[in-house]
Amino acid sequence: MPGPTGSLVSSNEAQFILKALKEGHRVDGRQPLDFRAVKYKLSEDDSGAEVLLGRTRVFTAVTAELAAPFGDRGNEGRVSYHVELSPLAVPTFEGARAGGASPEVTALLERALRDSGAVDTEALCVVAGRKVWSVRVDVHVLSADGNIGDAVVLCALAALLAFRRPAVSLGGSDGSQIIVHSKDEKESVPLSVHHLPFSITFALFEGGQLIAVDPGRSEDICCEGHLTAVVNAHGEVCAVHKADGCPLSTDQIMRCIRAAVSTAENLTTQLRAAIESHERARIAQRVRRHTVPQDALNGAQQVPVS
Numbered sequence: 001m002p003g004p005t006g007s008l009v010s011s012n013e014a015q016f017i018l019k020a021l022k023e024g025h026r027v028d029g030r031q032p033l034d035f036r037a038v039k040y041k042l043s044e045d046d047s048g049a050e051v052l053l054g055r056t057r058v059f060t061a062v063t064a065e066l067a068a069p070f071g072d073r074g075n076e077g078r079v080s081y082h083v084e085l086s087p088l089a090v091p092t093f094e095g096a097r098a099g100g101a102s103p104e105v106t107a108l109l110e111r112a113l114r115d116s117g118a119v120d121t122e123a124l125c126v127v128a129g130r131k132v133w134s135v136r137v138d139v140h141v142l143s144a145d146g147n148i149g150d151a152v153v154l155c156a157l158a159a160l161l162a163f164r165r166p167a168v169s170l171g172g173s174d175g176s177q178i179i180v181h182s183k184d185e186k187e188s189v190p191l192s193v194h195h196l197p198f199s200i201t202f203a204l205f206e207g208g209q210l211i212a213v214d215p216g217r218s219e220d221i222c223c224e225g226h227l228t229a230v231v232n233a234h235g236e237v238c239a240v241h242k243a244d245g246c247p248l249s250t251d252q253i254m255r256c257i258r259a260a261v262s263t264a265e266n267l268t269t270q271l272r273a274a275i276e277s278h279e280r281a282r283i284a285q286r287v288r289r290h291t292v293p294q295d296a297l298n299g300a301q302q303v304p305v306s
Helices: 011-022 103-114 148-162 217-222 250-290 294-299
Strands: 038-042 048-053 056-067 078-085 125-127 131-143 168-171 177-180 198-205 210-213 225-231 237-245
Touching: 011 210, 011 217, 038 148, 038 250, 048 148, 056 148, 078 103, 078 148, 103 148, 103 198, 103 225, 103 237, 131 148, 148 198, 148 225, 148 250, 198 250, 210 250, 225 250, 237 250
Parallel strands: 078 131
Antiparallel strands: 038 048, 048 056, 056 131, 125 131, 168 177, 198 210, 198 225, 225 237
């Protein structure tokens, strides 16, 4: 994604960035195709996630409510995406307003997750034609240090994997009443996710002859353009987005896509490891919640057996 509009980089810094790339290095010590380390923090109540990509920090909250389905899709739920860019995090980002959203980042998120069919919307149906789950994904950019778009997609994907909706059942005298169960009554249910599409952005230099994956703030500003590929670990290309900058040949685009697939494989492994660790913590928490304290057992009244 393009960097914050109006941000400045000195000509000396821009020249240094370009010279380093020509020599196969970057100003932060990475190689041209190195993605920054990603840190995940998943909410204990399964309602969201926080991602730290370098110094770019993003928080995502996921909520769900029962709603009537759209008329032509009576057996499908829906997932909506909303992005807010804090003016404190990105005061010069184009289109950023207090409490507003960037249409470009939101469009990328929707192309990456909604249009690629990442979430199984049919699994969100409760009663066809009557009630479905409506899931809302709210993404907040808390601080920006380059490559906001990829961080937003990463955080939204992690939050969707960690999210659990309430279990439901049908009851009542006629068996048509929808009953929403609490966590104590029935274990909450994860979303059904078909695949994990990742957004991988490249900064373009020297007419696309030089590329830098996951650009930092300075690289974002002084590059000649951007190309974003949405891919998964299976090598499937979900979307290619290029909104600005120098033209690219087919060979240059394919080079970026091959690099993006390799990066997506690593990100998939890291994200699955974070989700598995979170799931183990959930199980331990559930066990503690349903375990009777030993002091309560010791203090319980003993009933003699005759």
